Amino acid sequence: MALTLTLPTPSRTLEAYTLRGTAPARPPAGVSFNRIAYSAAHVVADPLAAVDPWLTAAIDWDATIAYRRHLWSLGLGVAEAMDTAQRGMGLDWASSLELIRRSLDAAKDVPGALVASGCGTDHLDLDAVKTVDDVIRGYEEQMEAIEALGGKLIVMASRALARVAKGPADYERVYGRVLSQVRQPVVLHWLGDMFDPALKGYWGTTDLDAAMDTALGIIAAHAGKVDGIKISLLDKDKEIAMRRRLPPGVRMYTGDDFNYAELIAGDGFGAEPTHGKSDALLGIFDAIAPAASAALGELAAGNLERFHAILGPTVPLSRHIFQAPTRFYKTGVVFMAWLNGHQSHFTMVGGQQSTRSLQHLAELFRLADAANLLERPELAVARMKHLLAVHGVGD
Numbered sequence: 001m002a003l004t005l006t007l008p009t010p011s012r013t014l015e016a017y018t019l020r021g022t023a024p025a026r027p028p029a030g031v032s033f034n035r036i037a038y039s040a041a042h043v044v045a046d047p048l049a050a051v052d053p054w055l056t057a058a059i060d061w062d063a064t065i066a067y068r069r070h071l072w073s074l075g076l077g078v079a080e081a082m083d084t085a086q087r088g089m090g091l092d093w094a095s096s097l098e099l100i101r102r103s104l105d106a107a108k109d110v111p112g113a114l115v116a117s118g119c120g121t122d123h124l125d126l127d128a129v130k131t132v133d134d135v136i137r138g139y140e141e142q143m144e145a146i147e148a149l150g151g152k153l154i155v156m157a158s159r160a161l162a163r164v165a166k167g168p169a170d171y172e173r174v175y176g177r178v179l180s181q182v183r184q185p186v187v188l189h190w191l192g193d194m195f196d197p198a199l200k201g202y203w204g205t206t207d208l209d210a211a212m213d214t215a216l217g218i219i220a221a222h223a224g225k226v227d228g229i230k231i232s233l234l235d236k237d238k239e240i241a242m243r244r245r246l247p248p249g250v251r252m253y254t255g256d257d258f259n260y261a262e263l264i265a266g267d268g269f270g271a272e273p274t275h276g277k278s279d280a281l282l283g284i285f286d287a288i289a290p291a292a293s294a295a296l297g298e299l300a301a302g303n304l305e306r307f308h309a310i311l312g313p314t315v316p317l318s319r320h321i322f323q324a325p326t327r328f329y330k331t332g333v334v335f336m337a338w339l340n341g342h343q344s345h346f347t348m349v350g351g352q353q354s355t356r357s358l359q360h361l362a363e364l365f366r367l368a369d370a371a372n373l374l375e376r377p378e379l380a381v382a383r384m385k386h387l388l389a390v391h392g393v394g395d
Contacts, residue, residue, distance in 0.1 A: 003019040006394075010359065024374070025372060032300055035296060036280070037282075039071050039077065039282065040281065040286060041071060042086075042333050045060065053349070070342065071286075074290060074293035078114065078116075084333060088120070089327065096122075116187055117152065117153060119146050119186075120157075132174050135158055152187075154187045154230070157202055163198070168210075176222065179226065180225075188228075190233070219250060223250055227250070230254070235256070239256055240269075248272050252274065254280050257322045261312055283333060284318040291310055314371045316371070317367040331355045332361075340379075
């Protein structure tokens with residue numbers, strides 16, 4: 001029987017919407033990839049905690065770790081304590097370190113589970129940061145704490161560094177010091193200001209080509225300490241240009257939530273394998289995990305047409321979730337987890353479930369259905385009806 005509900009339209013009217021009824025793509029057991037694929041994972045808030053949500057992060061640890069086990073079961077790695085986990089946007093450093101510890105502990109029970117953890121400077125009081133030496137000490141403090149747990153680092157972009165750096169030389173100094181000390185190769189993260197306005201002018205300039213030159217120079221000088229770089233600029237041409245210039249063996253991890261399908265598929269450029277394709281470290285993989293896994297399995301099997309058939313329809317959904325203001329994309333990711341039954345509620349750390357409108361969420365629902373991403377359609381419809389009722393909309 002077809003499932004139907006009433007959804008608002010952009011013209012402020014209501015109309016009946018009937019689900020497509022197409023089963024989601026699912027990977028076979030033991031699926032394998034020929035790309036490294038990390039999902040930046042969200043955290044599940046504790047809605048019963050007696051806290052002020054805007055001020056205190058209350059996390060449901062069991063549900064949060066259960067979602068990571070779900071990602072690992074699909075063959076995806078977990079990029080832990082990143083911006084998808086509301087790092088610096090509701091999740092503080094103390095909670096982030098506890099999240100990293102719990103995730104690393106859980107991964108020990110999962111053969112082959114990949115975890116890489118965000119290392120930044122978000123514990124620093126920005127008003128107290130005066131020099132790049134303060135930034136270096138901040139990075140070192142988090143690096144020491146994560147490596148003491150056995151964690152691999154994702155060196156996150158620093159708001160503090162963007163604030164005090166006078167130019168590219170300051171970035172070279174900070175990253176040089178950090179990379180000279182790491183125990184194992186790291187992933188660098190270039191996060192554009194569409195994700196975080198405080199990072200405008202990262203690498204010492206607002207000229208993206210000049211910024212790329214600085215980042216590539218740092219990587220070339222420390223290539224043995226860099227596994228790869230994730231860039232989140234939502235500009236596929238910049239990503240392709242940069243990956244073609246990376247030192248041999250250094251990977252490009254796409255963070256482009258608008259163009260990931262074609263970037264992962266690659267263009268086969270050059271003799272160096274990492275120059276012709278992107279691996280993945282994506283927030284959208286949290287929301288589309290089964291489809292991402294199934295598509296990557298098809299790609300590894302040489303079925304490029306099937307890869308695009310599965311992953312291509314998810315791109316309009318991702319572009320909607322990550323539309324400006326892009327930093328509010330976490331709301332769409334958690335909304336998808338709620339619709340699909342991976343958590344029992346639609347509340348977020350910091351109360352950020354309120355950052356998107358009912359119109360936005362209704363269109364997200366339609367796009368998720370069009371992309372065959374509603375894993376439990378009856379549940380998704382029931383939960384969407386509850387949300388509509390809270391907003392005064394009913395059948």
